[in-house]
Amino acid sequence: MNREIEAEETVTEGIDLERVDSLIEPYLGRKEMMIPALQKVQNHFGYLPRPAMEQVSKRMRVPLSRLYGVATFYAQFKMKPRGRYIIRVCKGTACHIQGSPKIAERIEETLGIESGETTDDLRFTLEEVACIGACALAPVIMINDDPHGRLSPDKVKDILDNYQ
């Protein structure tokens, strides 16, 4: 827990609040637009940094508790920064049968994070996704836009090392 908080703090420093202001400018005075406003903020920062949420709350005059509620209700919103590289492990049937859970497990062990989390150095974010449509390559993962197919747990480390 503490580690997460520290990580969050290092990256939330220097959030450009003026930028937040200009992002949400079109929605001011319209509380019902808080979701689009949050989306704009997330598109810019890649997630919803706390200071940015606080700024949205202040400017749109929506309680922070409500924004937090909305942000944690919809899966599209991320409360933590995401890594430079997003690892998506396919959980489709084909991959599953071909051992994708073992792949995911190995990635988790290697990086010391669980699915949905990000490494402290913000290098990787690990996510699980439904079928990515590359069943022929099962088991398959995507790292940003690169597919890596026909994996075995032992190949994981070398592949990850290519992404610094």
Added chain:
Amino acid sequence: MSAIKLTIDGTEVEVAPGTTILEAARRLGRDIPTFCYDSELPPNGACRICLVEVENARTLVASCVAPAGSGMVIHTESERVIRARREVLTLLVANHPLDCITCEKTGECKLQDYCYRYGVADSNYGGEVKKLDYDDTNAFFLRDMNKCILCGICVGKCQDVIGAGAIDFARRGFTSNVAPPFEDPIEDSTCIFCGLCMDSCPVGALIPKYSFSKGRPWQVEKTRSVCPYCSVGCNIYLHVKDNEVIGVTPVEENPVNRGHLCARGKFGWDYLQSGDRLTSPLVKSNGVFIEVSWEEALGFIADSIEEIMERYGSDAIMGLCSPKTTNEESYLFQKLIRFLGTNNVDSYTRHCHAPAVDGMMKAFGSAAMTNSIEELASTGAVFVIAADPYVSHPIISYRVREAVRKGAKLIVADPDPIGLTDIAHHHLTLRDGSAVALVNGIANAIIEEGLQDQLFIDRRTEGYDAFRAAVAEYTPRYTAEVTGISEEDLRSAARAYAGAGSAAIISTVGMDYSAGNGGLVLALANLALLTGNLGKESAGLYLPYGENNLQGASDMGALPAVLTGYQPVKEKSVRVKFARAWGTDISDQEGLSAADVFEGGAGDKIKAMLILDENPVTCVGGEDEETACYLAGLDFLVVQDIFMTETAALADVVLPAAAFAEQQGTYTNTERRVQLTRPAVKPPGDAFPGWAIIAELAGWLGFDWAYDGAGDVFDEMASLTPQYAGMSYERLAQGSLQWPCPTGEHPGTAYLYEGRFSRGLGLFSVVEQEKLKVSEAAGTKKDALVHHACQCQSDSMNKRSVVRNFYRTVGR
């Protein structure tokens, strides 16, 4: 539209269209269980425990949402219904820590009650059980979200009724819970600890800390009382076990607070049990207080006063009354001072309120608040200026929120955000100290657009032409220059205020303290006169007082120039009336005011002072050395209080008084509402109710007074006071009454000046904006207001309570 007829459990009932099945059934006394329903929130149909069977309907319906329909035949407790309710309960119990043995809610927990009622003991669903952390980091309450059944009531109350917005649903699915932002401790949120979520939670998820292990609901005796802090006068139940107050809950059935409180009322009574309470009369001997008997103390006071009167005359004596004591005590106190042959009686705190009092007197002929708090909830527009009722008088801000929910327009004029700006339609961020210009500018815009109430002006007011000529200068353009508010914003605010059928103005009595705002009360009175917003419901000028009984203490004649009900001592007929009733002559000389004595150079005329529950040494922020020196230098000083205050420490004799929960009496709130309090616990040690102490002292001074209880005092006062003439303890026990209430049949008066002002016609005044003081640092004014509203009004109690220092964190 015609009424709807339906049959519930075999009985026919007629209800208005739009009534829900639940409401219809409750009218018949049918007890349909509910978790998520709350009468002041929109129904959300979330919990499904209120399901009922409607004949010929395919499925069971949630009675809290479903409207009653014509010809419906409804069963509220059929086999099918019971089965469904069991199912709901079983699911809840599956994910609930069933620690009823130690749970504070046992005995008044809806989950427990309904499980008992439907025989649900345990659940065989198995599965995962929530394991969330407690939040008990604050001084006030424990949040245990493992017990939360997600009914959502607390969220609705906190977001919409209170407006704190401290909590909301967070996450989804299994880990869904009610949480402050980022699931931080509640203390770090915008929570104001109003207690409403605790009071409305159906289960034991939100528990006030004070009551831990102190007693079960059925062991507790509830005594109805009135909150002693601010001038709203919220109705409360004091929960008592073994002569100890162990909790407070709000009374729902009353027009003042309707089940709502603020932190002071909910948590601020712990000082009652403080070990620092005064328990014995004290006499100072060689600089040290020694405990003495009542006889010794009162005998000593009587001798000393008589000696001083002999040497210097009656006018060397002064009494300072408190805006916190009961009416009975205030009445007897001023009576005692007058028996001593002087009119030197006043309240120190009153001078904070002088600008408001003087302004209202000038414009209307009376200083009392024109309309009732409850009326705010149905007004068409509210104009809040130089005030933050969310902090100073929270109930008033809850009512404003309610009005806005119902469609009222809200205009807030303040350089900074206040506790209502989040829902304001117009937030006029005027320059500090330019309020008079703003109000004059609004008046100008109203006149220019022809929105004034000409009929009202013609029939009910005077001085309009001069006023009109004076505000002609304050064109929107000029006003914009002075205040920094754009012409457009100014005009639309003016239209919102003038365009509503009825509109209310809320400001603060202490506001003229802030630089540049001199005369604001008069400017606001002009605005209300201009638009005919006086003498009718849901309109008026709200300048709520600070202390709980400032209105009452003034009504009781604890003032140097008037007797009870503002009857002037200068008038012979008044003196004759009182002389006859009391059997003593009344001095025809107006007495010295507190301001005369403490600031006006008349201090050396006074040799002996009696002070009731008042702490002038610290009243207006910080220790006031000059006042302390002055009081210490008096020949004789008596202070009656519940604590050894800074002022009491300077006294020759200190008398221990009973606190509000320890005596019977009445308080008059800021809307002229007289309310009865009842004794819930015994005073500590030898402490006594204040009125009884004064009556006793009168005896030692040789006056022949005999009272059979506080009610007797009240009756005597009422017989001499036209505004209170129709009131008695018997009537007040049935419900509060607002003065004027001239006869035993009169229902009391919710709003003043219907048809006539106290001075006849309402008076327009010419008020000019003072020069702006540019050096005024931003925020200073707000601090002064908040300080005034919060610290001063509750000084000695607040300081010794868990709510102390709390205001620093509110509203920022």
